Amino acid sequence: MKLWHSFLKEMKLSARGFYFYVEILVAVIILVMILFVVPENFRSVEDEYLFYDWPEGVFEEFVLPTLMEDDLDGKIESVEVEGDDILYPAQLIESEGTRYYIFESEEAVLRLTDLDRPKIGAIIRMDEQSQPYYEYYLQGYETQRLRNVYSIFHILDFDLMEAEFESQEVRSLTDGYLELSDRENIVPAMLTFNGSMMGVFIIAAYIFLDKQSGIIKAYAITASSVWQYLMSKVLVVLVSTILSTVIIVVPIMRLQPNYGILFVLLLASGLFSSTLGLVVASFYRNMMQAFGILYFLMIGLMLPAIAYFTPSWNPAWVQWIPTYPLIQAFKETILVNGDIGYVAWVSLGFFIASGILFVFANARYKKTLVS
Amino acid sequence: MIKVSNLYHSYNKDEHYAVKDVSFEVEEGEIFGFLGPSGAGKSTTQNIMTGLLQLQKGNVTVAGYDVKTISNKMFNQIGMSFEESNVYSKLSAKENLEFYRKLFDVETRDPMELLRLVGLHDKADIRAGEFSKGMKHRLTFARSMINNPTLWFLDEPTTGLDPAIASEIKGIIREQNKKGVTIFLTTHNMYIADELCDRVAFIVDGELLLIDSPRNLKLQYGDKLVEVEYIKEGETIKESFSTIQKEDLDKLQEVIGKYEIQTMHTKEATLEEIFIKVTGRELV
């Protein structure tokens, strides 16, 4: 009963306060961003700067027709590319994913590859046996795998490769396992950030408000326990977490998510972040003092999001950060036929961790009410 | 009602004690004054008694509960008015009291009745954040009575209040005491202590120097004082002399012999003067 009344009072306070609306506003901003700024699917167009060092006419006769097959509008555009105040004329052929700029000199490709950083710059020459050979100019950040592909690419017979490629069949192991669109793919990371990690900040802010106004002392001399005080705050954070998650998920994902298991996961992760916030706040007197560690925590907890968006960067230690499985679990909840078992395990893990953190926080607050 | 023996407390857990070897007892039904200058260790002692600070060394029993193993139930019997008001600024005066009411297991008082008692009944629905300092203080004071405490801690209950309200607060304190409530009053204000307290304790630099009733203290230390105004090198000087202490008597005779006396009265020593005499310290 005391917990219930404390919770009601906390809800009243947060509705009249500031942080509650900050959280809702952040959720709305994230929603608007995802809906209107992030495209449904990223269509990234990449540039290739080329120069064919071939005898007059050979390029026009043999290469151009092949390139033109992919061209979107069937026309070659004459353009000029500027670099260091010099205009370099080029012919532009635009295909689905790539813009080919065919320059008129080797120098133009070398200079512009350096300045504009296109995906690739290449000089194509011809040896004594009239076989083409390629000089690639890369940017330096390409992975070794990509470099290897470039170096073996031309040894193989291209027609053979294409035939091989098409004769292979790729089948999914489970039926109906639909991929998420690029836009939907952002949702798990945003949920982890907004729904869960905001909780660390918000609950710490609530605690510091109480510490500064001395209210925490007034509560301490009532016949209510410290755990009830702490739990009432946790519950308020859970309410705003669920609310802000609904704001983001429903308009984007509609009925696709498994809302039941999503709710369980949200509870588990919300409990985790709010109890973590309680523990952090117990060591400091105000937001100013705690800001450094909170900021550090946020950055640390966001690292898995970087790994999530960058498939080639996924070191083992990042997988130990709690938000790593959390992002994956959120993804499973919004996928059609997501792995519910996995989400259940992750939730269980977060429930257990929250329990431990809460017991620790309770002991901390009993000891540090005044000092 | 309260028994404190050999209490020590150090904030940094070292040899610098904020409270040193403090022992005293408060009887049921009395008003006990805890007096001392700023930084003397009054709040520290009080916070240990109410469980806000952990007991480090010594024994403390409050309302029959050992504070080493403090129980929530103890707080059903205790009320505490804080020196710095601490109420929810986003809740109205009435909402504040309504909420605190729910946190006790015993019968509680009607919030409106309490607000009327401290003269805030017409401000019941205004948020405490819009209150003046004095109004917040009165709300904090009213809140401390919500659970009908039998032991009532008051930290500077009248500081910062205008004289009319201060005297009403004093009236409330007397009335509660008449109903049998034991009161532990912490203050710098010797006049209030003198008026209200059955016994007072003087604490300086964490050490308890003496405990006695104001009346006994006056009999013992409050020998008649003579207040003299005289002219010395063109300036009017005002000075008090004891009529018992040898030093003071010699000085008094010297003044009478040497200078032109303007006025000369005898008066009773105040508790404040006694405090200064006993402790050698001003009450700041």
Ligand SMILES: Nc1ncnc2c1ncn2[C@@H]1O[C@H](COP(=O)(O)OP(=O)(O)OP(=O)(O)O)[C@@H](O)[C@H]1O
């Ligand atoms: N949280 C704290 N951390 C460290 N030292 C403290 C703390 N609180 C008080 N002290 C020190 O302990 C001593 C006693 O302080 P205390 O607050 O008990 O004095 P007080 O008698 O209540 O003074 P006041 O009349 O100003 O309220 C002081 O020297 C003070 O500096």
Ligand SMILES: [Mg+2]
């Ligand atoms: Mg104090």
